[in-house]
Amino acid sequence: MELPSYSCVLCTHNKEETLFHLILECPFAQECWINIGLFANLTEEPYNILNSLRIQLQTVFTQVVLRVKEEWKQSMLEWLEHIL
Numbered sequence: 001m002e003l004p005s006y007s008c009v010l011c012t013h014n015k016e017e018t019l020f021h022l023i024l025e026c027p028f029a030q031e032c033w034i035n036i037g038l039f040a041n042l043t044e045e046p047y048n049i050l051n052s053l054r055i056q057l058q059t060v061f062t063q064v065v066l067r068v069k070e071e072w073k074q075s076m077l078e079w080l081e082h083i084l
């Protein structure tokens with residue numbers, strides 16, 4: 001099957017829409033990673049980049065869980081103070 005274009009439609013760099021580009025290299029993808037607090041070092045090998053993202057994601061997830069626990073605890077304390 002041939003397509004009219006193989007260029008990425010998410011950026012203006014006229015780059016071929018490879019898996020590497022879509023997930024890691026595309027500025028749109030990079031902005032998505034940055035928005036959730038992850039950094040993709042494109043000078044590394046793809047496996048190392050994905051492994052780094054996995055480790056960073058675990059850290060971000062742990063921070064989110066701790067923040068939710070703290071906010072839940074604070075809400076419960078305020079509720080208890082209100083009813084007692």
Ligand SMILES: [Zn+2]
Nearest residue numbers: 008010011026
């Ligand atoms: Zn792109």
